[in-house]
């Protein structure tokens with residue numbers, strides 16, 4: 855095993871689909887630009903766990919407050 859740390863990002867479901875499959879259809883134009891910038895910054899991310907954090911949480915991809923389920927992605 856390596857000792858490399860794995861970074862996890864919390865993404866909303868719309869961003870999760872965009873990052874995982876390149877499907878931007880669920881995003882508005884402003885978010886699409888954010889998502890593309892996020893993907894360019896972070897490279898290839900792997901889908902990890904479904905999450906359902908309590909209360910509001912911030913999608914690290916589009917930067918929009920979220921309420922409800924999302925998904926984490928990890929970066930090797």
Ligand SMILES: [Zn+2]
Nearest residue numbers: 866869913916
């Ligand atoms: Zn998002």
